[in-house]
Amino acid sequence: MRLHRNLCFSVIDGLTLIFNEGKYADKVIQQLLKRDKRWGARDRAFVAETTYDIVRWKRLYAEIAEVKEPFDRDNLWRIFAVWATLKGIKLPDWKYFEGTPSRKIKGRFDELSKIRKSKESIPDWMDAIGEKELGAALWTKEIEALNKQADVILRVNTLKTTKEKLQTELFDLDIETDFVPNHPSALKLKERANVFSTEAFKKGFFEVQDASSQLVAEFLNVKPGMRVVDACAGAGGKALHIASLMENKGQVIAMDIYENKLHELKRRAKRNGAHNIENRVIESTKAIKKLYDKADRVLIDAPCSGLGVLRRNPDAKWKLQPDFIDKIKKTQQEILQQYSRMVKVGGQLVYATCSILPSENQEQVKTFLKSEAGTNFTLIKDNKVLAHKSGFDGFYMALLERNS
Structure with a gap:
């Protein structure tokens, strides 16, 4: 590669914004890809994948390069040189790469690969909490899997097409796909x-959604004609899936505290042809109380x-802080306590997260x-999805039924 x-x-430039200014990588990359209209698919892929790669391995590459944050541009070029050397890419004769110690880089990589938190490029606290909650052997396998680039998974919108038809249509565009078992x-x-x-995509035949995330709506056991509440809907990936499983019959109430996310859902629902979704902003507890005992199904994608x-x-490895996990666990329990009251007798609730920690x-x-709120509920089943076993995102989902 040249x-x-x-x-x-x-x-x-992208790494400067992500590491030094705290910008989100996906947003930065979106902006970078608009820089030069002459860039082809290969150029765009290089910028996106290289940026993500260096973000993913920040700790490892910085330790090899012997640089510390905040990174000035010279330090970022040193990190870049480490990335290129480990990828086997010949460094050009540019001033930024003068004196790059290629042999030393490979030696340091071998040394640091014996230390899990360096090898997997994660903060000390994250390594500690992972080992504490999952055990050393399981955590080692899981964090290794979570450092692999994610596959692109589509969810076929069955309101508009079938999996077979979409596969054929994409094949005609030289986009080849495989079915995913289960x-x-x-x-x-x-x-x-x-x-x-x-x-x-423009016609709403599919959404991009990880395979593990797709399991959640299926887990909810929805049927056409039901009243279903997606209580933490966000931009609505799961609400759209629920609407398709309900064949546009019945009512999906998509709720969130962020109105802008529900605006995005409205736009996506129009493209998907999902007509049975009603958006409701949670501005106070009144929005929840109005639905007490009225829902056949409630999804808490916490x-x-x-x-x-x-x-x-x-x-997220570098943005996440340990105190956030403590706070979010309190929020999760508060949401469960309050939102579960929307489930009617005989109805069901799914509690789901995209976390692998048992404490969440x-x-x-x-x-x-x-708890008092939970005495009326029974756990029907749960599903712990780990990345190293599934090959997809880590997820958790529990199906609960209200008995009385």
């Missing part, structure tokens, strides 16, 4: 491609640490079931 100056400069609506791209520019989705959000998952469910 390095091109303008592409490398874009990566350095995921009824999923197609996995064989190679990364810009699926958002396709007519199939705010969480997001440790199960590090593959697609590698910068099984332990939250146990605490809820022992």
Whole structure:
């Protein structure tokens, strides 16, 4: 591979914004890719994938380069040189790479690969909490899997097409896909491609949604004609899936504290042809109380640490702080206590997170079931999805039924 100056400069500019200014990697990369209309697919892929790669391995590369934050541009070029050397890329004769100690880089990599927190490039506290909650052997396998680049998974919108038809339509565009076993609506791209520019996406034939995330709506046991509440809907990936499983019959009430996210859901629902979704902003507890005892199904896709989705959000490793996890666990329990009251007798509730920590998952469910609000509920089943076993995001979901 030959390095091109303008592409490398874009990566350095992006890393400056992500590491030194705290910008989100996905937003930064979106902006970088608009820089030069002459860039082809390969150029764009280089900028996006290299930036993500260096963000993912920040700690490891910085330790090898012997630089510390905040990184000035010279330090970022040193980190870039480490990335290129370890990838086997020949460094060009640029001033930024003068005196790069290639042999030393490889030696340091071998040394640091014996230390899990350096090898997997994670903060000390994250390594400690992972080992404490999952055990050393399981955590080692899981964090290794969470450092691999995520596949692109599509969820077929069955309101508009079938998996077979969409696969054929994409194949005609030279986008090849595979079915994903035990995921009824999923197609996995064989190679990364810009699926958002396709007519199939513009017509609402699919959404991009990880295979593990797709399991949640299926877990909720929805049927056409039900009243279903998605209580933490966000931009509505799961609400859209629920609407398709309900065949547009019945009512999906999508709720969130952030109005802008529900605006995005409204736009997506229109494209998807999902007509049975009603958005409600949670401005106070009144919005929840109005629905007490009225829902056949309630989905609580709870705010969480997001440790199960590090593959697609590698910068979260550096933004997340241990005190956030303590705070979010309190929020999760408060939401469970309050939102569960929307479930009618005989109805069901799914509590889900994109975390792999038992303290955010099984332990939250146990605490809820022992509480006064939880005495009317029974745990039907749960599903712990780990990245190293599934090959997809880490997720947790528990199905509870209200008995009285």
